[in-house]
Amino acid sequence: MRALSVAATYLRLGVLNEMQYRANFFVAVFQSLLSVGVGLAVLALVYSHTATLNGWTRSELLVILGVQILLGGVVHMSIQPNMERLVEEVRDGKLDFLLTKPEDAQLMVSVRVLQLWQFVEIVSGSIVVGVGISQLTGSIGLGHSFLFLGFLLVGALLLYCFWLILATGSFWVVNMWFLSELFEGMYQTGRWPIGVYPGWLRYSMTYLVPIGFAVTVPAQAMTGRLHWGTVVVALCFAVALTVFTRWFWRFGLRRYSGASA
Amino acid sequence: MSTEVVRRREPWLRSMADFYLTAMRTQIQTQFQYRIPMYMYTLGMAAEPTIYLVVWGTIARSHGGSVNGITASQFAAYYIVWTLVRVMNIVFTPYGWEERIREGQLSGQLLRPMHPIHYDLADFAGQKIPWIAMYLPIGAGLWIAFHPSFHPRPLGIVVFLVAIWGAYVIRSFNQFILGMITMFTTRAGAIFQVWFLAELLLSGRLVPLTLMPHWSQSLAAWLPFKWTFYFPIECLVGHMSNTSLIAGLGFQLLWIAIGVLAVAGTWRLSVRHYSAVGN
Numbered sequence: 001m002r003a004l005s006v007a008a009t010y011l012r013l014g015v016l017n018e019m020q021y022r023a024n025f026f027v028a029v030f031q032s033l034l035s036v037g038v039g040l041a042v043l044a045l046v047y048s049h050t051a052t053l054n055g056w057t058r059s060e061l062l063v064i065l066g067v068q069i070l071l072g073g074v075v076h077m078s079i080q081p082n083m084e085r086l087v088e089e090v091r092d093g094k095l096d097f098l099l100t101k102p103e104d105a106q107l108m109v110s111v112r113v114l115q116l117w118q119f120v121e122i123v124s125g126s127i128v129v130g131v132g133i134s135q136l137t138g139s140i141g142l143g144h145s146f147l148f149l150g151f152l153l154v155g156a157l158l159l160y161c162f163w164l165i166l167a168t169g170s171f172w173v174v175n176m177w178f179l180s181e182l183f184e185g186m187y188q189t190g191r192w193p194i195g196v197y198p199g200w201l202r203y204s205m206t207y208l209v210p211i212g213f214a215v216t217v218p219a220q221a222m223t224g225r226l227h228w229g230t231v232v233v234a235l236c237f238a239v240a241l242t243v244f245t246r247w248f249w250r251f252g253l254r255r256y257s258g259a260s261a
Numbered sequence: 262m263s264t265e266v267v268r269r270r271e272p273w274l275r276s277m278a279d280f281y282l283t284a285m286r287t288q289i290q291t292q293f294q295y296r297i298p299m300y301m302y303t304l305g306m307a308a309e310p311t312i313y314l315v316v317w318g319t320i321a322r323s324h325g326g327s328v329n330g331i332t333a334s335q336f337a338a339y340y341i342v343w344t345l346v347r348v349m350n351i352v353f354t355p356y357g358w359e360e361r362i363r364e365g366q367l368s369g370q371l372l373r374p375m376h377p378i379h380y381d382l383a384d385f386a387g388q389k390i391p392w393i394a395m396y397l398p399i400g401a402g403l404w405i406a407f408h409p410s411f412h413p414r415p416l417g418i419v420v421f422l423v424a425i426w427g428a429y430v431i432r433s434f435n436q437f438i439l440g441m442i443t444m445f446t447t448r449a450g451a452i453f454q455v456w457f458l459a460e461l462l463l464s465g466r467l468v469p470l471t472l473m474p475h476w477s478q479s480l481a482a483w484l485p486f487k488w489t490f491y492f493p494i495e496c497l498v499g500h501m502s503n504t505s506l507i508a509g510l511g512f513q514l515l516w517i518a519i520g521v522l523a524v525a526g527t528w529r530l531s532v533r534h535y536s537a538v539g540n
Contacts, residue, residue, distance in 0.1 A: 023448075030451050038458055045468065049328050050320045175295055178302035185305030189312055196319045198406065201311070 006103055007111045014114025021117075028117035032069075032124045039065045039128075039191065054196045061193070062132030064219040067152070068190045070125025071214060074156045075163070075187070077118035078111075080180060083167040085113050087179060090170040096258045106249050110160070133222060140222065147221040147231075154238050155214035161245040162210055171252040190215035213237060277379075284380070285387030292391040303395045307344055307403070314340040314407060317468065329472055338409035338498040339469055341400055346493050347466075348392045349425040352433040353381040355453050358440030363447075367535065378437055378524060385433070413497045420506045421496040427513035428489040434520030435485060437527075444531035459484075465491025485516045 018024075043065065047058045056064075086109045089095040098108050133140060163183065170176045186209050194202055194212040206212040217234050220226040292299065318333040326332055331339075361367045370377050403409075413421070439456055442449040461467050463477060464486035470478055481487045492509045495501055501509070 027448060027451055031454055034451075034454050034458055038461065041462065042467065045472070046316065046320065048474075049472065050324060052323075053316065054319055054323075173297055175298045178298045178305065182301050182305035185308035189308055192312060192316055197315050200406070201315070 003104065003107050006107065010111045011114060015116055018114065018116035024117045025120070028120040032120045035121075036069065036124050036128060039069065042191075054193055056193045056195075059132050059135035060219075060223045062135070063129055063222050064193060064215060065191055066125045066127070066129030066132055067155075067219045067222075068125070068187075068215045069128060070122050071152070071155050071159060071190075072187065073118055073121030073123075073125055075159055075183075076121060077115050078113070079156075079160050079163050080183070081113040081115050082110055083163045084180065085109075086167050087170040087176045090256065091174055091176075093258050095256065099253075099256075105253065106164075106246065110164070129222070136223065140224075144221055144224060147226065148218050151218040151221050151234070154234065155218055157238055158210040158214045158241060161241045164245050165248055168249050168252040171255045187211060193219075207237070210237070210241065280375070280379070281383045281386070284383035285390075288384050288387030289390050292388050296395075299391065299395050303348075303392070303399060306347060307399050310340040310343045310347070311403065313343075313467065314403075318407070331469060331472070332410065334408055334410035335498065336469075337403075337407035338411045339494055341403045341407070341409055341411075342494045342497050343466070343490070344400060344403070345393070345396055346425060346428065346490055348396045349389060349429050349493075350432045350489055351388070351392065352385055352429065352436050353440070355436050355440035355443065355449065358443045359447070359449065362443055362535070371532070371535075376528070378433070378528075381437070382430070382433055386429070389429070411498065416503055416506060417496045417501070420510060421493055423510060424488075424493040424496055424513060427510065427517065428493050431485055431513060431516050431520060432489045434517070434524050435489075437524055438520075441527045441531040444534045460486050460489075463487065464489055465494065469495075485519075488513050488516055 043058060043061060046053060051057075053061065086095070089098070095109075099105055101108060166179055166183065167176075186205075189197070189205055189209075190211040194205060194216045197205060202212065213234055217226065217230065220230070314336055317328065317331075317336045321328045321331065321333040321336060327335075361370070367377075370380070373380070435456075439449075439453060442452055462473070463470075463481040463484055465481075466486075470481055470487060470491050473481070481491075488509070492513070496506060496509070
């Protein structure tokens with residue numbers, strides 16, 4: 001409970017802070033329009049040469065694209081800025097200030113920064129998902145929608161764990177300027193159904209880099225492709241990854257010796 | 262006494278070459294110290310061509326082996342060479358200009374005796390050597406995983422080796438000019454994005470240009486983008502005639518010449534607009 005109220009306080013602070021820079025909203029809208037435009041152009045190009053991609057139709061891929069953009073919005077709004085700040089503070093030694101606070105350190109490093117205007121990406125991703133769904137032939141049951149929403153949350157959790165594992169690496173590797181490039185590069189793989197990738201890449205994208213689970217599983221839930229086996233595996237994997245992330249964070253933190261004077 | 266006279270009369274070309282070599286050597290040594298970050302960056306970068314390659318390979322296979330006459334293994338060759346060309350096309354970004362101005366670094370750089378683009382050109386040219394060393398294992402891995410069909414001709418290889426440097430210079434100039442926008446506005450990011458979008462679609466970065474609709478192919482013919490990606494890649498993997506190989510180098514030269522004029526012009530215009538920030 002206390003954790004939630006701390007998070008809520010930081011959220012409120014973040015919103016207030018971002019409200020000072022309202023013009024950024026329009027920049028975010030413009031950039032989001034561009035990136036959705038790129039996604040649509042690529043899809044149009046692909047489907048001008050083929051009718052289905054590995055059994056996925058254009059509208060089904062639209063759902064994947066939407067989920068990828070939506071979860072990307074979550075990452076850009078909250079996960080990535082927090083993790084980048086963490087990496088920066090490990091290098092500068094400013095993490096000392098945070099560690100002296102009585103609240104749990106993992107919670108604190110995860111809720112401090114908010115880039116409010118990136119919620120535009122969440123909105124535009126949802127619109128793309130909506131358009132995709134409206135073009136699907138079969139009807140979407142209530143169960144599917146709940147599964148979809150549930151797995152979106154699981155997807156966000158997986159991406160958070162993945163980012164935190166990457167950022168924890170900064171306790172060993174001091175120079176981590178590549179992190180966002182690395183993540184963005186890998187995250188782009190989520191735009192396509194995981195089945196198109198060859199076996200070795202598919203497995204590493206599911207278990208090593210959980211982008212496959214994060215993006216494809218919600219989209220599968222919505223397009224009625226989800227098997228119960230996948231649901232169980234995905235849930236177990238989410239729990240395991242959360243536990244591992246927690247352990248790894250503490251393991252890394254023990255190495256932190258502070259760099260401040 | 263006599264040596265001093267000789268030094269003073271040292272020709273411009275030789276002193277420039279000296280500067281470039283020294284700067285490049287320094288960068289090679291500096292960059293090799295940060296192997297893990299570089300490797301991680303290259304890995305992130307390799308994701309982009311891998312995606313394209315997998316997607317278009319899948320389409321080619323599901324259509325009896327080829328799309329517009331390009332087979333899955335030809336796509337593999339295209340995107341593996343793509344990755345090397347991408348490494349060559351890493352240049353000082355316009356976002357860097359934003360930082361230079363905000364942090365006041367530019368003020369110090371203005372005091373140096375040469376045009377600032379020389380420093381960037383030399384630094385990033387030097388970094389190519391460690392970058393390519395990092396690329397090689399990734400290229401080999403992609404090669405093993407995707408079985409490219411790769412039969413370059415000798416002239417193609419020679420032209421390729423020149424063309425990747427042409428691409429590097431053209432892209433450096435383009436991004437320098439783009440960076441100059443930051444002298445006038447602090448919200449240049451949106452403009453950069455439009456530019457990157459145009460590059461993605463019209464350079465052959467996304468797909469071999471022949472897969473694009475006809476109107477965008479004719480549009481690409483009038484723009485510099487295709488000379489930074491499509492042309493160098495096609496030198497190695499395409500079936501270009503000797504004449505079009507040499508003509509391609511000519512077009513690169515033309516764009517470099519235009520770039521020189523544009524860089525000089527925009528620099529003069531924008532540096533007048535610069536008011537120092539920082540300490």
